[in-house]
Amino acid sequence: MLLVDDLVNPAVLEHANTGARIVHVGKRGGCKSTPQAFIEKLMVSETLAGEHVVRLKGGDPFIFGRGGEEIEALREAGIEASVINGITSGLAGLTSLNTPLTHRNHAHGVVFITGHAKPGDAGTDWRQLAQTAHDAKLTLVIYMGISGSEHIQQELLHGLPASTPAVVIQNASLPTQRHATTTLGELRHTIEREQLASPSIIVIGDVVRGVQALQQHPPASAARA
Amino acid sequence: MLLVDDLVNPAVLEHANTGARIVHVGKRGGCKSTPQAFIEKLMVSETLAGEHVVRLKGGDPFIFGRGGEEIEALREAGIEASVINGITSGLAGLTSLNTPLTHRNHAHGVVFITGHAKPGDAGTDWRQLAQTAHDAKLTLVIYMGISGSEHIQQELLHGLPASTPAVVIQNASLPTQRHATTTLGELRHTIEREQLASPSIIVIGDVVRGVQALQQHPPASAARA
Numbered sequence: 001m002l003l004v005d006d007l008v009n010p011a012v013l014e015h016a017n018t019g020a021r022i023v024h025v026g027k028r029g030g031c032k033s034t035p036q037a038f039i040e041k042l043m044v045s046e047t048l049a050g051e052h053v054v055r056l057k058g059g060d061p062f063i064f065g066r067g068g069e070e071i072e073a074l075r076e077a078g079i080e081a082s083v084i085n086g087i088t089s090g091l092a093g094l095t096s097l098n099t100p101l102t103h104r105n106h107a108h109g110v111v112f113i114t115g116h117a118k119p120g121d122a123g124t125d126w127r128q129l130a131q132t133a134h135d136a137k138l139t140l141v142i143y144m145g146i147s148g149s150e151h152i153q154q155e156l157l158h159g160l161p162a163s164t165p166a167v168v169i170q171n172a173s174l175p176t177q178r179h180a181t182t183t184l185g186e187l188r189h190t191i192e193r194e195q196l197a198s199p200s201i202i203v204i205g206d207v208v209r210g211v212q213a214l215q216q217h218p219p220a221s222a223a224r225a
Numbered sequence: 226m227l228l229v230d231d232l233v234n235p236a237v238l239e240h241a242n243t244g245a246r247i248v249h250v251g252k253r254g255g256c257k258s259t260p261q262a263f264i265e266k267l268m269v270s271e272t273l274a275g276e277h278v279v280r281l282k283g284g285d286p287f288i289f290g291r292g293g294e295e296i297e298a299l300r301e302a303g304i305e306a307s308v309i310n311g312i313t314s315g316l317a318g319l320t321s322l323n324t325p326l327t328h329r330n331h332a333h334g335v336v337f338i339t340g341h342a343k344p345g346d347a348g349t350d351w352r353q354l355a356q357t358a359h360d361a362k363l364t365l366v367i368y369m370g371i372s373g374s375e376h377i378q379q380e381l382l383h384g385l386p387a388s389t390p391a392v393v394i395q396n397a398s399l400p401t402q403r404h405a406t407t408t409l410g411e412l413r414h415t416i417e418r419e420q421l422a423s424p425s426i427i428v429i430g431d432v433v434r435g436v437q438a439l440q441q442h443p444p445a446s447a448a449r450a
Contacts, residue, residue: 060316061325063335068325068435075438085320087310091285095310100286100293102337108349109338110288111363118329124361132357136349138336210293213300 001051003039007058007199009174020054036066040073047079060088064114064143088112090141093172093201097179099210101139106206108137115145115152115202126152130159139205146191146198153187156204160184165208170200181211226276228264232283232424234399245279261291265298272304285313289339289368313337315366318397318426322404324435326364331431333362340370340377340427351377355384364430371416371423378412381429385409390433395425406436 002016006026013022025034025042039055047053061067061083074081090112094101101110111133117123133140145152146168162185169179182190184204190196227241231251238247250259250267264280272278286292286308299306315337319326326335336358342348358365370377371393387410394404407415409429415421 062316062320062327063325064327065325066329068328068331068432071323071325071435081323083320083323085312085316087312088316091287091310091313095287095308098296098306098308100288100290100296102287102289102339103293104291104343106293108342108346109336111334111336112327113334113361113363114327117333121333124333125357128357129361132350132353136338136354138338207293210296 001046002054002056003043004056005058007174008056009058012056036069040070043070044073044077044079047074048077057086058089059092060086063088063090063112087173089169089172089199089201090143090203093169093177093179094141094167094203094207094211096173096177097167097169097211098214100207101141101203103207106137106209107139110139110141110205112141112143115142115148126155127158130156132159133205134160137206139203139207142202142204144198145202146196146200149191149202150188152202153184156184160204162186164204165206165212166190166202166204167208167211168194168196168200168202170196170198172199172201179211181208226271227279227281228268229281230283233281234283237281261294265295268295269298269302269304272299273302282311283314284317285311288313288315288337312398314394314397314424314426315368315428318394318402318404319366319392319428319432319436321398321402322392322394322436323439325432326366326428328432331362331434332364335364335366335430337366337368340367340373351380352383355381357384358430359385362431364428364432367427367429369423370427371421371425374416374427375413377427378409381409385429387411389429390431390437391415391427391429392433392436393419393421393425393427395421395423397424397426404436406433406440 001021003023003025016022025039043053043055057065059065067083071081162183164184166184166187167179167181168191169177171177180190180194180196226246228248228250241247250264268278268280280295282290284290292308296306387408389409391409391412392404392406393416394402396402405415405419405421
C-alpha cells in the first residue's frame with residue numbers, strides 16, 4: 001500500500017508493484033486536503049491489519065516533511081518503520097543552479113528554517129537570526145517564506161546588508177522550476193514583479209553570488225563534476 | 226574518467242563503465258593526501274583534453290564537500306559541469322536513528338555548521354549561535370567538531386541548557402556507523418568514554434529525544450514509513 005503526497009512525481013509510481021494499492025493523500029492542489037491526523041491513523045491501522053505500508057513524499061521527510069510526527073504515531077502504536085532520505089528542496093534548488101550552500105571562503109554553514117511556524121507558536125526572531133548568520137557566515141534557506149516575505153525581509157535587514165545576494169526558487173527540482181536572483185533589499189519587490197509563488201525556497205547569503213556569476217558568464221564546453 | 230574520494234563506497238565503482246579510468250584522489254586514510262588544488266587542475270586539464278570527467282564524493286558536494294571550489298575552478302576554465310546531490314552525513318546520521326532534524330513542535334529549523342573553519346578564519350561565536358538556536362528552536366548539526374568539542378561544548382553552554390539532548394554519530398551511513406546519545410553538559414565526557422573519532426557529526430537539540438525514546442521502547446512489528 002502506497003500513501004502518496006502531491007509533490008511526488010507520478011513517474012515514480014510506475015516502479016510500484018502492480019498489485020499495490022495507491023492512495024493519494026496530498027495536502028495541496030486538490031479540492032480536498034487530507035488531514036495529517038487521518039494519514040497517521042491510516043498508516044497505523046493498515047500496518048496493524050497486515051499491510052506493508054510505504055509513505056511516499058517529495059523532498060526529505062525529516063526536513064519540514066512531518067516525518068517526525070508520523071514516526072511518533074507509528075512508535076506509539078508499537079510499529080517499526082524505516083525512513084529513506086530524499087533530496088530536500090533547499091539542497092536541490094541551489095544545486096540545480098550549480099551553487100554550493102557552504103563554501104570554505106564564504107559560508108561556514110547553512111540554516112534551513114521555516115518561514116511559517118505552526119499557528120500559535122511565537123514567531124522566529126529574524127533580527128537575531130540575521131545577526132548570527134552575518135557573524136557566523138551562515139547561508140539562510142527559508143522554506144514556506146513567500147507569504148511572510150515582507151516581514152522577514154524587513155527584520156533580516158536589521159542584521160544583514162541590503163546588498164546581500166538572494167535567490168528565490170519556485171518548484172525546486174520540478175520541470176516547472178524557475179528562479180530569480182535579487183538582493184535582500186529587493187527581495188519582496190522581486191517576488192512581486194516575477195510573481196513567484198509557493199512552493200518556493202528563498203536563499204540569502206554570499207554563496208548566491210555563484211548563481212549570478214553563472215548567469216553573467218555562460219560556460220563554453222561540457223563536463224560533469 | 227572517475228576521480229574518486231576515500232569516503233565513496235567501493236561498491237559504487239562496479240557501476241562504472243568498464244573502459245573508465247579510475248583515479249583515487251582521497252584526502253584521508255592513505256599515506257599521501259591529494260591536495261585540493263591538484264584535483265581541481267586535473268579536472269580542468271582532463272576535461273580540456275576531451276575526457277568526460279566524473280567526480281565522485283561521499284555525502285553532498287555542496288555541503289562541506291568543496292564542490293563550490295571545484296565548480297569555480299571549472300567555471301574559470303570555461304567548463305560546464307552539473308552536480309548531483311548526495312545525502313550529506315548530517316541528514317543520513319539522524320535519519321538512520323529514525324529521528325527528524327525538524328519537527329513542528331520542537332524544531333523550526335536546523336543549522337549545519339563546521340566545527341573546523343579554514344585555518345586563519347575567525348572562529349565561530351558559539352555563544353551567539355547557541356542563543357539563536359535556543360530562541361529560534363534550531364537543531365544544531367556540527368560537522369568536523371570532534372577535535373574542538375571541548376571548546377564548542379563550553380561555549381554552547383552559555384546559551385543552551387546542559388540538559389539539551391545530544392548525539393554523536395561516527396561514520397554516519399557507513400556499515401561501521403556507531404553512535405552515543407548524551408547531553409550537551411556530558412558531550413566531551415561521552416566522546417572520550419566512547420572513544421568517538423572523526424569523521425563524526427554532533428547533533429544537539431530537542432529532536433534528539435526521539436533517538437532516546439527509540440532506545441527505551443524497542444518497537445514490536447514492522448512497516449515502512
